[in-house]
Amino acid sequence: MNLSAQIEAILFWKAEPVSLKKLAALLNTDAAAIGTGLLELESTLKGRGLSLVQTDEEVMLGTAKELSPIIEQMTKEELTRDLGKAGLETLSIILYQGPISRADIDYIRGVNSQFILRSLLIRGLVDRVDNPKDARSYLYKTTLDLLSHLGIGKVTDLPEYEQVRKDIESFKLTNVATEGSAASEVSAATQNDATIDQ
16 A cells, blocks of 8 residues: 555544654654655545645545535534533543543543544534644644533542542453463463473
């Protein structure tokens, strides 16, 4: 598969800006090749529903400008729809654990949250900010509009704030320990099988 197709797949899956350096690292190539791949992808996308949105350092997939009326209508419909269970679940995690990365949200929920996060961003319920520990990723936090809508002045005013945070941390630690134990068992079983084979 050519480089432009690989870039397209990564940008589609990420559904957020990706740095050119990150693309080069993921695809084991250099900045010049990424530049050429992006030019080819841009050409391939002409006349289709997607387009490249890019700065000097980052790139992402966006919708073609010709589709703005349709996207605007869909956005309005999205804003008037109920959040649903997945939306409320994600929002609760961000309220009690934010600022938090998408990877951590996915880990706690056990599923990919990129489309739910996009919906929450569109509604203005969460903000995406740079991750000070990792320039290649973002953190999600609640907006003042959300706090105002909930009728609270700060997140610490949420019901049982400290207890819920402790429960989530405990859940994460328990899962890490369980996964570590499972990995050890698999490793031990593999070594035993190797010994038997000998």
